[in-house]
Amino acid sequence: MTSTPITDALRYRPGTDLADLDTRATPGFDGDKDDAAKELPDLAPEMADLQEKLFAAGYTGSGQRLLLVLQGMDTAGKGGILRHAVGLLDPGGMRLKAFKKPTQEELAHDFLWRVSREVPAAGEIGIFDRSHYEDVLVVKVHELTDAAEIERRYDAINAFEKNLVDSGTVMIKCMLHISKDTQKERLLARLEDRTKQWKFKPEDIDERGHWDEYQAAYATALERCSTAHAPWYVVPSDRKWYRNWAIGQLLREALRAMDLDWPTPDYDVEEQRARLENEREGGE
Amino acid sequence: MTSTPITDALRYRPGTDLADLDTRATPGFDGDKDDAAKELPDLAPEMADLQEKLFAAGYTGSGQRLLLVLQGMDTAGKGGILRHAVGLLDPGGMRLKAFKKPTQEELAHDFLWRVSREVPAAGEIGIFDRSHYEDVLVVKVHELTDAAEIERRYDAINAFEKNLVDSGTVMIKCMLHISKDTQKERLLARLEDRTKQWKFKPEDIDERGHWDEYQAAYATALERCSTAHAPWYVVPSDRKWYRNWAIGQLLREALRAMDLDWPTPDYDVEEQRARLENEREGGE
Numbered sequence: 001m002t003s004t005p006i007t008d009a010l011r012y013r014p015g016t017d018l019a020d021l022d023t024r025a026t027p028g029f030d031g032d033k034d035d036a037a038k039e040l041p042d043l044a045p046e047m048a049d050l051q052e053k054l055f056a057a058g059y060t061g062s063g064q065r066l067l068l069v070l071q072g073m074d075t076a077g078k079g080g081i082l083r084h085a086v087g088l089l090d091p092g093g094m095r096l097k098a099f100k101k102p103t104q105e106e107l108a109h110d111f112l113w114r115v116s117r118e119v120p121a122a123g124e125i126g127i128f129d130r131s132h133y134e135d136v137l138v139v140k141v142h143e144l145t146d147a148a149e150i151e152r153r154y155d156a157i158n159a160f161e162k163n164l165v166d167s168g169t170v171m172i173k174c175m176l177h178i179s180k181d182t183q184k185e186r187l188l189a190r191l192e193d194r195t196k197q198w199k200f201k202p203e204d205i206d207e208r209g210h211w212d213e214y215q216a217a218y219a220t221a222l223e224r225c226s227t228a229h230a231p232w233y234v235v236p237s238d239r240k241w242y243r244n245w246a247i248g249q250l251l252r253e254a255l256r257a258m259d260l261d262w263p264t265p266d267y268d269v270e271e272q273r274a275r276l277e278n279e280r281e282g283g284e
Numbered sequence: 285m286t287s288t289p290i291t292d293a294l295r296y297r298p299g300t301d302l303a304d305l306d307t308r309a310t311p312g313f314d315g316d317k318d319d320a321a322k323e324l325p326d327l328a329p330e331m332a333d334l335q336e337k338l339f340a341a342g343y344t345g346s347g348q349r350l351l352l353v354l355q356g357m358d359t360a361g362k363g364g365i366l367r368h369a370v371g372l373l374d375p376g377g378m379r380l381k382a383f384k385k386p387t388q389e390e391l392a393h394d395f396l397w398r399v400s401r402e403v404p405a406a407g408e409i410g411i412f413d414r415s416h417y418e419d420v421l422v423v424k425v426h427e428l429t430d431a432a433e434i435e436r437r438y439d440a441i442n443a444f445e446k447n448l449v450d451s452g453t454v455m456i457k458c459m460l461h462i463s464k465d466t467q468k469e470r471l472l473a474r475l476e477d478r479t480k481q482w483k484f485k486p487e488d489i490d491e492r493g494h495w496d497e498y499q500a501a502y503a504t505a506l507e508r509c510s511t512a513h514a515p516w517y518v519v520p521s522d523r524k525w526y527r528n529w530a531i532g533q534l535l536r537e538a539l540r541a542m543d544l545d546w547p548t549p550d551y552d553v554e555e556q557r558a559r560l561e562n563e564r565e566g567g568e
Contacts, residue, residue: 060482090366091370188557197553198344205556262482265484276468
């Protein structure tokens with residue numbers, strides 16, 4: 001039930017005001033919640049096939065990699081995406097990294113150090129739950145470094161991503177876009193449910209006090225780091241079912257576009273078959 | 285359709301001859317292939333609940349962790365287990381590590397160095413695809429180090445695992461047990477299918493020539509490293525459906541036995557709810 005390619009529907013176009021992008025919209029999707037819930041798991045077989053082809057290509061020398069970057073305000077749904085969309089992938093070919101508050105060791109290096117160590121290897125699908133963009137988001141909002149360093153980082157990010165892309169990585173950078181009211185509802189829901197209370201921290205409300213500054217920091221990051229090689233996608237995320245569906249579609253579309261196929265064996269199949277069939281007890 | 289607890293049915297009992305354990309058996313399971321294929325995905329909701337409780341406990345200070353170790357001869361099915369059984373888990377709380385041929389840097393350290401860096405953190409489910417046991421398996425068969433060092437390693441492994449377990453980790457060590465004939469069938473199947481040819485290497489047949497030595501090395505490892513704190517499970521793996529089902533059951537049983545529950549919030553829920561509900565536009 002896709003009307004336009006999801007990449008076209010969601011790609012951020014520099015100049016667009018983030019506040020004008022509807023957080024309840026369902027771009028590229030004509031159905032409702034039930035349709036999306038049915039469609040998402042139906043992606044699994046094709047994704048499994050494409051992922052295994054990517055993995056096989058990596059195994060035999062291709063430098064192709066995929067990197068999904070997930071960014072969003074608290075409660076935007078990074079966890080739900082891991083469970084429902086990323087969970088469709090084979091864990092064997094996946095490299096997931098959640099970036100937390102940096103350690104002392106990480107802070108002793110430049111901001112890209114910890115990130116560059118976690119990028120996917122050939123054949124892998126990497127998933128970043130938060131990323132180097134935190135270094136121009138939370139760091140900017142709380143002025144954890146000076147303005148000139150923040151300013152420097154946008155170009156450094158673009159150069160870093162260009163190197164990744166030029167050496168074989170396809171990047172899908174997603175901002176999970178929710179409204180301030182939705183965040184309030186979700187934080188209240190966490191407080192009301194004993195199976196969710198552990199996800200809540202009083203600091204979450206303090207951070208909410210900086211909502212507008214965070215939106216401004218996101219707007220600048222989208223503006224400065226939407227490049228031809230690594231575009232941003234803004235995924236309306238007030239509707240969880242749309243958000244999960246959209247991420248699944250973005251993954252599938254990226255994998256399809258990689259034009260993957262099974263590698264040709266670098267050994268003689270008939271010769272190896274004969275070796276196996278003629279082997280004697282106790283070795284060949 | 286479980287008749288006895290899976291841990292009892294599969295636990296390796298020192299003194300048992302590995303060759304006496306039937307690779308086509310289905311211990312603890314009364315049904316057939318179709319039943320197993322239906323039962324395995326049905327585990328997902330309970331596993332999701334237990335895994336999230338484990339993760340929540342880790343988030344709030346519990347030192348509980350789970351570590352699944354997968355060992356087996358080539359084609360025994362580590363990949364299939366990742367897809368079908370481990371794939372039931374939420375990737376967000378999982379830490380999967382595939383150990384390959386050691387790098388020069390890894391070889392410059394003691395054999396447990398690279399492994400100890402990859403053990404799960406509090407709240408995580410770690411999965412080792414191969415492990416420190418390779419250092420008493422392939423290393424022993426090919427005499428990559430001297431006999432005295434191999435001998436030393438069994439006790440070193442037991443001490444390493446005891447520290448993990450005493451500090452909160454539950455270990456599930458699985459040997460995926462297949463027959464030599466089954467391996468031959470599976471290698472031939474890889475050669476016959478262009479979607480599987482990339483998994484085959486001519487060296488796989490060379491390694492098959494050492495089958496009996498590998499079985500002997502496994503037997504010694506099981507004998508020496510089956511401890512009360514970290515038992516080995518021998519999973520008959522000629523039938524893929526049984527193997528996947530059994531690993532799912534082992535994971536569930538281990539999670540159940542951890543006696544997990546939602547943590548109690550360390551903040552005042554009513555106070556936080558009031559903060560959220562009374563917040564004014566533009567911050568608190």
